[in-house]
Amino acid sequence: MAQEITTPVLIVGGGPVGLTMAIDLAYNGIDCMLIEKTDGYIDHPKIGTIVTRTMEFFRRWGFAEQVRTSGFPDDYKLSIVFCTALTGHQLERDDYPSTAESPIPEGTPHKRQRCPQMWLNPILQRFAGAQPAIDLRFEHALESFTDTGKGVTATVRNVKTGKVLTVNARYLIGCDGATSTVRSELGIPMLGKPKINYSIGILFRCPDLLEMTQIGDFERCILVGPEGTWGNLTVIDGSKLWRLTVFGNEERFDLQNFDSGGWIKRALGRDDIPFEVITVVPWRRTELVAEHYRKGNVFIAGDAAHTMSPTGGMGVNTGFGDVVDLGWKMAATLKGWGGEHLLESYEAERRPIAVRNAAFSTHNFRTWNAPLDTSDINAPGEEGDKLRTAIGRALKENTRSDWQSWGIQLGYRYENSPICVPDGTPPTPDEYTTYVPTARPGHRAPHAWLSDGRSILDLYGRDFVLLDFGADSKAAGAFVTAAGKAGIPLRVEAIDDAKIAELYEQPLVLVRPDGHVAWRGKDGSDAAWIIDVVRGATASKQALTA
Numbered sequence: 001m002a003q004e005i006t007t008p009v010l011i012v013g014g015g016p017v018g019l020t021m022a023i024d025l026a027y028n029g030i031d032c033m034l035i036e037k038t039d040g041y042i043d044h045p046k047i048g049t050i051v052t053r054t055m056e057f058f059r060r061w062g063f064a065e066q067v068r069t070s071g072f073p074d075d076y077k078l079s080i081v082f083c084t085a086l087t088g089h090q091l092e093r094d095d096y097p098s099t100a101e102s103p104i105p106e107g108t109p110h111k112r113q114r115c116p117q118m119w120l121n122p123i124l125q126r127f128a129g130a131q132p133a134i135d136l137r138f139e140h141a142l143e144s145f146t147d148t149g150k151g152v153t154a155t156v157r158n159v160k161t162g163k164v165l166t167v168n169a170r171y172l173i174g175c176d177g178a179t180s181t182v183r184s185e186l187g188i189p190m191l192g193k194p195k196i197n198y199s200i201g202i203l204f205r206c207p208d209l210l211e212m213t214q215i216g217d218f219e220r221c222i223l224v225g226p227e228g229t230w231g232n233l234t235v236i237d238g239s240k241l242w243r244l245t246v247f248g249n250e251e252r253f254d255l256q257n258f259d260s261g262g263w264i265k266r267a268l269g270r271d272d273i274p275f276e277v278i279t280v281v282p283w284r285r286t287e288l289v290a291e292h293y294r295k296g297n298v299f300i301a302g303d304a305a306h307t308m309s310p311t312g313g314m315g316v317n318t319g320f321g322d323v324v325d326l327g328w329k330m331a332a333t334l335k336g337w338g339g340e341h342l343l344e345s346y347e348a349e350r351r352p353i354a355v356r357n358a359a360f361s362t363h364n365f366r367t368w369n370a371p372l373d374t375s376d377i378n379a380p381g382e383e384g385d386k387l388r389t390a391i392g393r394a395l396k397e398n399t400r401s402d403w404q405s406w407g408i409q410l411g412y413r414y415e416n417s418p419i420c421v422p423d424g425t426p427p428t429p430d431e432y433t434t435y436v437p438t439a440r441p442g443h444r445a446p447h448a449w450l451s452d453g454r455s456i457l458d459l460y461g462r463d464f465v466l467l468d469f470g471a472d473s474k475a476a477g478a479f480v481t482a483a484g485k486a487g488i489p490l491r492v493e494a495i496d497d498a499k500i501a502e503l504y505e506q507p508l509v510l511v512r513p514d515g516h517v518a519w520r521g522k523d524g525s526d527a528a529w530i531i532d533v534v535r536g537a538t539a540s541k542q543a544l545t546a
Contacts, residue, residue, distance in 0.1 A: 002164040007033040008334055010154055010169035012142045012182055014040055017302030017319035018175035019124035023061050024327030026133035028462055030334055035156055037141035040125055044203050044279040045117035049313035051409045054320045055110035060461050063127050070119040074100035076238040077217035082395045085269030086213040092392025107410055107437050108447050109455040116236050147296040172298045180304035186295045193287040198248040200282045202260045206275040207240040223267055226377055228370045233267050253282055285309050287358045293347035306354035311364035312402050314357045322350050328513035337487040342536025349414040360408050360432055367398040406435035414442040419534050421519040439504040441519055445511045448500045460515040463489040471507035478524025482531040
């Protein structure tokens with residue numbers, strides 16, 4: 001007879017999104033079980049860049065410093081090189097400083113960080129495993145599940161022992177990747193572009209690469225030949241591990257005749273540099289978003305809900321955004337203060353962001369294509385030099401959005417959210433490279449340094465926070481009373497700083513647990529209605545005038 005286990009939330013998939021989903025629920029005081037069919041070991045790291053917004057999430061959960069010091073060298077310069085080969089013609093170079101040399105960007109308390117998945121996953125695994133609220137089970141596979149209406153009953157099998165468990169959960173969250181079993185069982189289709197191209201990733205070890213090529217530190221090399229841009233070489237650990245991605249077309253590679261060593265030699269430009277091929281992984285570049293993020297008591301997040309080109313690094317980082325949006329809403333619902341419409345807002349808020357980020361990622365990939373005819377790229381002499389210079393300059397200019405995506409990272413907003421109260425102000429530009437700090441409802445509450453050295457972002461997390469920039473005491477009191485009656489956790493934070501007050505624009509600003517602005521204004525006359533909207537107790541979308 002199968003052992004029966006009861007848990008508030010069952011998470012399927014123990015990659016970075018599943019692990020942080022469990023961590024966020026535990027952070028919000030919710031017990032959960034996470035199952036992962038593998039042993040959790042990563043032999044082909046796909047993730048490399050942790051963007052600034054994700055570092056803010058890691059800061060909240062308590063392991064940003066572990067990620068920052070995970071091992072990638074602080075003095076390694078993160079330049080972008082455009083070339084025919086590492087020892088061939090250099091077309092252009094876009095120099096970027098090392099992490100140590102980079103200043104902290106103005107709009108965030110964190111720099112972006114390189115942390116390959118082979119280092120990131122163990123950090124998340126250790127942190128999740130240390131949380132008493134998380135029942136973490138590797139080598140456990142989901143076999144089936146049934147939504148009973150009041151919850152989900154799942155059959156789980158230990159892949160080593162064959163032992164079967166019956167798990168009864170209030171909710172199930174599928175974080176099980178692009179080929180999600182959970183999404184497939186729900187019958188949710190993926191919409192968009194299913195086949196941009198086929199690529200092959202070659203992970204290889206080459207400790208002497210930088211010394212023998214003399215190309216200098218680089219984060220990525222875009223490789224261009226007579227046929228156009230044919231691949232890219234990416235740093236993994238900053239010393240000996242590299243990933244070469246070879247671009248195909250809409251047809252699958254002939255894997256039996258694929259010469260991974262030959263492609264590496266082409267990228268290096270020499271055949272006397274020793275290297276060792278570790279893994280060769282074919283994959284398909286897509287731009288897909290699930291039609292829905294929920295069906296009944298079952299949700300999907302991360303690659304189960306959206307897949308996108310890795311150009312720009314927004315795939316897993318978009319998944320982390322899903323986690324932070326869904327986590328507090330599920331916790332609020334389980335604790336009883338979340339309204340009946342709160343969980344509905346997950347799809348309403350996060351799906352448009354996935355569509356936006358996936359389009360951005362495809363745009364970035366398109367910019368990698370050489371904009372000029374490259375058939376004579378290796379031509380000798382002055383004419384060849386002129387052509388190579390023109391190609392390099394165009395590539396450098398066209399690809400800037402990939403490396404400087406501040407708008408994508410920090411400027412996303414939940415327009416038309418059913419749990420935000422709009423104030424009638426015009427939206428700031430939603431551009432790939434431009435971030436304009438704003439406390440307009442639906443936006444990420446902007447960062448500012450407090451007098452005690454903390455970021456104002458450190459105030460946000462488990463509770464709603466009402467920022468008071470000198471408003472009438474009765475107004476703040478009205479929100480406290482309304483929140484108390486609704487059982488919603490709310491803290492009032494008085495901020496005596498003129499610059500921060502100017503940034504947030506209104507004397508009262510209500511910030512959600514995920515750090516997004518829910519409402520802002522001058523008085524508390526509609527406090528009870530506002531509280532009901534932001535906790536999902538009413539579906540009203542009526543706007544209040546400031």
